[in-house]
Amino acid sequence: MNNMLETMGRQAKITANILRKTKTAQKNQALLAMEAALIKNQAAIIVANEKDIARAEERGLTPPMIERLTLTPDRIQAMADSIRQIAGLPDPVGYIEEMKTNEDGLRIGKQRVPLGVIGIIYESRPNVTADAAALCFKSGNTVILRGGKEALESNQAILVALREGLKAADLPIEIIQLITDPSRELATAFMQTNEYLDCLIPRGGAGLIQNVLKNATVPVIETGVGNCHLYIDKDADLEMATRILVNAKCDRPSVCNAIENLIVHTEVADAFLPVFAEALQPYAVEIRGDEKTCAILPQAIPVTAEDYDTEFLDMTLAVKVASHYDTAVAHIQKHSTGHSEIIVTDNYQTALDFHADIDAAAVYVNASSRFTDGGCFGLGGEIGISTQKLHARGPMGLNELTSYKYIIFGEGQIRGLTGDTFKR
Structure with missing residues (x-):
């Protein structure tokens, strides 16, 4: 094992043994100190971020990727606000979910406990x-955090602020560690540190997630590629549909909860497609459509089969006209990555059917998928959006970062002994 990884592990x-027994009040004290340190160190964080952006531009990163990388005073304030919200949330550690007495008189409970040591591999979003x-x-x-090389300066500056918060609460700074070697070899070794990591969480695009799933020997929680x-x-309100579409596609196209596919029922296609195309025009969205879409919108270019499976993370939208509700559902079921799916309809039964038919972490009726976010869901923040079904699904907040253990209280009970057990 790499010496640096072994030391960090x-x-x-x-x-982890210290933190597991740390009281909620002390943890909250540290979090509020982290919040204050982020604001205090804002100038240094932005200077570090500017270095990252300059290198990213030299390397030819796309504008959406640079947008994900960029920190502003407002975004740093949002990071600080998120930490304050987390401090205000109930602490799941130690919570006893249930307590029952079995036929032997044992009181048996399930108590929330930390996972232990979590490794997180992510890309170019320093927040x-x-x-x-x-x-x-x-x-x-x-x-133990391993961010992308694009954000290395920013991540190190943020780490300084976070560790100031730990120091202020008299806690070891090694509770939060950052890998500063961006090499792929080290990343692969990190994925295989079973002796020290209890769980590994990748957060990024399809390439990163597949690389982790392929190479990791540590248990992995898969977070979401968002082909939404x-x-x-x-029966949709077309004005509402236009608002939702513009927000879901154009607000931040580089994030996983932005939509990549639009499906329009054939009965409203002639009325809706020209309206939505005009609404998207200021954002320079490239429309890739099927035959019916191209017939209605001359500016659309023919869609390919691969487009329907692509997370563009850019101003590109794949469009399909569906002859029936079932056709639309079948298309989603075929191409969805299980992240976030939306229907716009005024038909209550169709809305209920959509909830029943679509198997995704978040299923929306008449609202933008941009709300699939731990902060918006009241979690204070998130590790990522889990698109798997085991252990955690959807935005991963505090509860999703815990497991449980059984705690048992007895009064001297022993099992299954007969009168002859102790005879020699």
Whole structure:
């Protein structure tokens, strides 16, 4: 094992034992100190971020990727606000979910406990550093972060602020660690540190997630590639549909909860497609459509089969005209990554059917998929959007970063002994 990883792993295990028994008040004290330190260190964080952006531009990163990388005073304030919200949330650690007495008189309960040491691999969004560290910390987990090389300067500057908060609460700074070697070899070794990591969470695009699933020997929680769909039903309010479409596609196209596919019922296609195309024109969205879409919209270019499976993370939208509700559902079921799916309809039964038919982490009726976010769901922040079904699904907040253990109280009970047991 790499010496650096072994050292970090040992420190993480030691501090995990400390943090597991740390009281909620002390954790909240540290979180509020982290919030204050982020604001105090804002200038230094922005200077570091500017270095990252300059290097990204030299390397030819796309504008959406640079947008994900960029920190502003407002975004740093949002990071600080998220940490404050996390401090205000109930601490799941130690919570006893149920307590029952069995036929032997044993009182048996399920108690929430931290996962232990969490590894997180992510790409070019430095706000993940603060969100992930704060959530892991509040839920009693130590964390080893491995961000993308694009955000290395920013991540290190944020780490300084987070560790100031730990110091202020008299807690070890090794509770939050950051890998600064961006090499792929080290990343692969990190995915295989079973001796120290209890769980590994990748957060990023399809390439990163597949690489982790392929190479990791540590248990992995898969977070979401977002090939998200918006279906405009024949009974939709088209003005509402346009608002939702513009927000879901254009607000931040580089994030996983932005839509990539639009499906329009054939009965409203002639009325809706020209309206939505005009609404998207200021954002320079490239429309890739099927035959019916191209017949209605001369500016659309023919869609390919691959387009319907692509997370563009850019101003590109794949469009399909569906002859029936069932056709739209079948298309979503075939191409969805299980992240977030939307229907716009005024038909209550169709809305209920959509909830029943679509198997995704978040299923919306008449609202933008941009709300699939831990902050919007009242979680204070998130590690990522889990698109799997085991252990956690959807935005991963505090509860999703814990497991449970059984706690048993007895009064001397022993099992299954007969009168002859102790005879020799």
